[in-house]
Amino acid sequence: MCLGIPGQVVDKVEGYGGQLALVDVVGSQRRVNIGMLSEEEQTGLTTGDWVVIHMGFAVELVDKAGADKALAGLEMMGRGRDQQDAPARERRRFAVHGVVQGVGFRPFVYVTATALGLTGSVANDAEGVVIEVEGAPGALDELARRLHAEAPPLAAVSSVEVEDLELRGGTGFVIGATHGGERARTLASPDVATCADCLRELADPDDRRYRHPFITCTNCGPRFSIITALPYDRAATTMAGFPMCVACQREYDNPRDRRFHAQPIGCHDCGPRLELVTPGAEPVSGQRAVDAARGALRDGAIVAVKGLGGYHLACDAGNDQAVAELRRRKRRGDKPFAVMVADSATADELVDIGEAERTLLDGVRRPIVLLARRPGAAIAESVAPGNPDLGVMLPYTPMHTLLFGLDGDEPGPRALVMTSGNLGGEPIVYDDAEALQRLAGLADLRLRHDRPIEVPCDDSVVRVVDGAELAVRRSRGYAPLPIALPFEVPPTLAVGADLKSTCCVAEGRYAWLSQHVGDMDDLATVQAFGAAEQHLELLTGVTPTQLAADAHPGYRSSAWARTHADGRPIHTVQHHHAHVAAVMAEHGMDGTSQAIGITFDGTGYGEDGAVWGGEVLVADYKDFRRVAHLAYVPLAGGDASVLRPYRMALAHLRAAGIDWATALPGDTALPGDAVLACVAACPPAERDVLAHQLDTGFGCVPTSSMGRLFDAVASLLGVRHVVDYEAQAAIELEGIARGVTSTDAYSFDCAADIFEAAPVIRAIVTDLRAGVDTATIAARFHTGVADLIGDLAVAARADGGPDTVVLSGGVFQNVVLLRAARHALLEEGFTVLVPTQLPPNDGGLALGQVLVAAAG
Numbered sequence: 001m002c003l004g005i006p007g008q009v010v011d012k013v014e015g016y017g018g019q020l021a022l023v024d025v026v027g028s029q030r031r032v033n034i035g036m037l038s039e040e041e042q043t044g045l046t047t048g049d050w051v052v053i054h055m056g057f058a059v060e061l062v063d064k065a066g067a068d069k070a071l072a073g074l075e076m077m078g079r080g081r082d083q084q085d086a087p088a089r090e091r092r093r094f095a096v097h098g099v100v101q102g103v104g105f106r107p108f109v110y111v112t113a114t115a116l117g118l119t120g121s122v123a124n125d126a127e128g129v130v131i132e133v134e135g136a137p138g139a140l141d142e143l144a145r146r147l148h149a150e151a152p153p154l155a156a157v158s159s160v161e162v163e164d165l166e167l168r169g170g171t172g173f174v175i176g177a178t179h180g181g182e183r184a185r186t187l188a189s190p191d192v193a194t195c196a197d198c199l200r201e202l203a204d205p206d207d208r209r210y211r212h213p214f215i216t217c218t219n220c221g222p223r224f225s226i227i228t229a230l231p232y233d234r235a236a237t238t239m240a241g242f243p244m245c246v247a248c249q250r251e252y253d254n255p256r257d258r259r260f261h262a263q264p265i266g267c268h269d270c271g272p273r274l275e276l277v278t279p280g281a282e283p284v285s286g287q288r289a290v291d292a293a294r295g296a297l298r299d300g301a302i303v304a305v306k307g308l309g310g311y312h313l314a315c316d317a318g319n320d321q322a323v324a325e326l327r328r329r330k331r332r333g334d335k336p337f338a339v340m341v342a343d344s345a346t347a348d349e350l351v352d353i354g355e356a357e358r359t360l361l362d363g364v365r366r367p368i369v370l371l372a373r374r375p376g377a378a379i380a381e382s383v384a385p386g387n388p389d390l391g392v393m394l395p396y397t398p399m400h401t402l403l404f405g406l407d408g409d410e411p412g413p414r415a416l417v418m419t420s421g422n423l424g425g426e427p428i429v430y431d432d433a434e435a436l437q438r439l440a441g442l443a444d445l446r447l448r449h450d451r452p453i454e455v456p457c458d459d460s461v462v463r464v465v466d467g468a469e470l471a472v473r474r475s476r477g478y479a480p481l482p483i484a485l486p487f488e489v490p491p492t493l494a495v496g497a498d499l500k501s502t503c504c505v506a507e508g509r510y511a512w513l514s515q516h517v518g519d520m521d522d523l524a525t526v527q528a529f530g531a532a533e534q535h536l537e538l539l540t541g542v543t544p545t546q547l548a549a550d551a552h553p554g555y556r557s558s559a560w561a562r563t564h565a566d567g568r569p570i571h572t573v574q575h576h577h578a579h580v581a582a583v584m585a586e587h588g589m590d591g592t593s594q595a596i597g598i599t600f601d602g603t604g605y606g607e608d609g610a611v612w613g614g615e616v617l618v619a620d621y622k623d624f625r626r627v628a629h630l631a632y633v634p635l636a637g638g639d640a641s642v643l644r645p646y647r648m649a650l651a652h653l654r655a656a657g658i659d660w661a662t663a664l665p666g667d668t669a670l671p672g673d674a675v676l677a678c679v680a681a682c683p684p685a686e687r688d689v690l691a692h693q694l695d696t697g698f699g700c701v702p703t704s705s706m707g708r709l710f711d712a713v714a715s716l717l718g719v720r721h722v723v724d725y726e727a728q729a730a731i732e733l734e735g736i737a738r739g740v741t742s743t744d745a746y747s748f749d750c751a752a753d754i755f756e757a758a759p760v761i762r763a764i765v766t767d768l769r770a771g772v773d774t775a776t777i778a779a780r781f782h783t784g785v786a787d788l789i790g791d792l793a794v795a796a797r798a799d800g801g802p803d804t805v806v807l808s809g810g811v812f813q814n815v816v817l818l819r820a821a822r823h824a825l826l827e828e829g830f831t832v833l834v835p836t837q838l839p840p841n842d843g844g845l846a847l848g849q850v851l852v853a854a855a856g
């Protein structure tokens with residue numbers, strides 16, 4: 001590839017011996033000499049061809065990909081030069097015409113602009129949508145492209161007029177009023193990972209912010225987690241206590257500067273400071289603090305690190321002893337830890353990274369990406385025991401970058417465990433005084449700073465399925481981006497569920513989901529929930545006039561709604577109906593048609609008092625019909641059976657008519673005394689009590705939970721008998737099923753409105769007797785469930801149901817299942833809607849509650 005600027009041929013110019021062509025170069029047309037191309041290329045040259053231009057000559061004919069590559073190369077090289085000659089920023093107005101109102105166009109613009117590090121505003125006007133944005137010229141070009149290429153499904157962009165404007169600066173974004181009377185909203189941005197320019201300055205000894213752990217600009221840095229009030233300016237952030245020095249103020253006031261009106265900026269003279277606190281020693285500050293922390297990590301210490309949205313507990317991910325000690329102190333059981341590595345090249349050594357995954361990994365949101373672990377990766381086994389995946393993230397603050405060390409620094413660990421600073425189950429610690437108490441027994445040292453965190457915000461977690469992002473936990477980098485709603489809703493607060501709790505406020509055509517709060521099983525989490533809700537109301541200006549909550553009478557979230565309703569009506573929403581509604585809303589279904597909702601999860605309160613979780617609904621927002629469900633089996637002793645999958649295995653064996661106690665006839669392949677692994681896992685005394693419970697129904701609730709069926713199968717196969725975090729058994733079952741291509745699948749028994757797992761359980765036992773390996777059995781089970789989903793949808797459609805299918809519920813975090821189910825449905829000609837922006841688990845439930853409450 002030659003060095004040059006790419007352009008697209010508009011036309012050949014008459015005369016000049018056929019040596020000139022008119023070429024569009026980044027929006028402006030230039031005459032270019034094509035004499036250096038081969039004669040064949042000259043003759044064949046036609047409108048739309050791409051050429052690389054150097055010194056006025058077209059030097060090479062390339063395809064679109066080649067042109068993009070050339071441009072990307074130029075942008076990289078041009079960065080340094082841009083600083084001196086040209087303004088680093090431009091401001092442009094885009095007037096967008098077409099069907100762009102009422103189709104979620106403004107939130108789309110806001111989300112896209114934020115992702116590109118642009119600031120400004122978007123508003124409807126009489127003719128369409130007007131966008132004013134400023135930022136790096138390349139990012140503005142990219143926005144222009146995406147306005148066409150990635151507009152929301154219901155939008156039709158007919159034209160975009162572009163105009164250059166005077167720079168205004170700033171780090172905020174405003175969604176403007178409609179001419180109608182809807183009020184303007186200033187929206188807070190999510191926290192954004194350190195940009196390339198700031199990283200370059202961070203490592204440049206000649207820059208005045210060399211090694212400044214809080215370097216930031218208009219394109220990056222903290223936002224959501226430091227905003228204390230609106231409108232958003234420095235005084236309304238936790239940077240209020242850091243008056244700018246003269247040099248910073250000069251940058252802040254200069255329209256040609258990358259820090260023009262950037263609220264959180266600072267420097268070594270005026271910004272926040274780092275400090276390493278070691279018990280019994282004088283604290284050290286600045287670069288010495290970072291160096292000492294890195295050294296301590298290398299030596300096996302556990303360090304509490306104050307980051308963007310709270311404290312992490314960090315240790316060397318390659319040091320088994322350190323990781324095991326962290327587990328012990330955190331009382332963490334087997335739940336996997338995420339790791340942070342310095343860059344994506346290091347990540348390549350640990351995990352397999354696809355194209356879409358890499359984009360997420362080093363994008364501005366910097367979530368934890370779940371990736372398949374490479375065999376032999378240099379990570380302690382105790383980081384993610386029994387788990388086929390590893391959660392990996394890259395540094396997202398300058399302090400993280402410094403913690404890994406710049407070129408020439410004493411090296412630290414290659415990979416750091418970075419887990420929320422808390423005891424298992426409690427919310428993340430973010431307050432310094434609290435950290436002193438709650439982290440005292442957990443960390444050996446504390447790397448802290450004096451910029452307060454206004455609201456805690458955990459790391460987000462995502463994975464990629466068939467090239468598309470699937471949220472697992474939507475938090476830092478995503479909250480508080482709005483979600484466009486398919487119709488107007490009154491000011492509403494939805495409180496979600498008790499696990500993976502989030503809340504949602506909504507008004508008009510927007511909904512805002514809070515950051516991840518945690519499981520509502522202790523007082524601290526309930527309090528954190530209240531704080532998150534308050535902050536969200538403050539940032540969005542929504543004053544809810546009604547509430548929505550799960551129909552479960554015992555949920556703490558529902559109780560919270562009752563306590564805080566203050567006379568406002570509370571709509572209760574059936575759990576699985578909310579799951580289906582959330583996905584319908586994400587995909588812009590406007591409520592005029594229904595979908596077949598296949599919602600598989602662990603637990604949800606059913607209308608008949610049973611624990612639902614293997615449900616087929618035909619639903620719109622207003623109402624739903626339960627058209628089929630997994631046959632009930634008794635769930636004996638509630639939580640006991642959730643934590644001990646062998647109990648579910650025994651319940652399913654009994655429901656399938658298989659005797660636990662007798663050695664299986666004809667069995668030679670089963671280990672030991674030929675008793676199934678799940679039976680052996682259950683202590684004899686417990687087995688007797690369980691048998692009695694199942695016989696009499698004492699202490700039992702009927703359940704149609706698909707999550708529990710996955711648990712049962714995991715125990716049947718001897719994969720996992722006891723869990724200590726949610727979905728552990730299913731995750732490990734998925735892990736062993738991966739990579740097995742099995743054509744034959746187990747079949748469920750489908751009667752009119754009930755599908756039975758009994759034949760599947762019997763087939764699994766037969767396969768176990770025949771010595772079939774567990775990976776094959778696990779794969780056959782996954783394929784069986786996917787086939788079942790296809791059959792259920794076909795049956796619902798034949799019964800007059802629609803041909804759109806929604807897949808939702810925590811079971812669909814299982815990539816093997818989600819992929820196979822989607823393919824099965826596509827083959828039957830269905831439109832398949834799956835969660836993308838919001839997690840399929842209860843973390844996305846609150847959005848569905850908003851829509852159901854509004855429609856009802």
Ligand SMILES: [Zn+2]
Pocket residue numbers: 194195196197198199215216217218219220221
């Ligand atoms: Zn920056």
Ligand SMILES: [Zn+2]
Pocket residue numbers: 244245246247248249266267268269270271
């Ligand atoms: Zn300063």
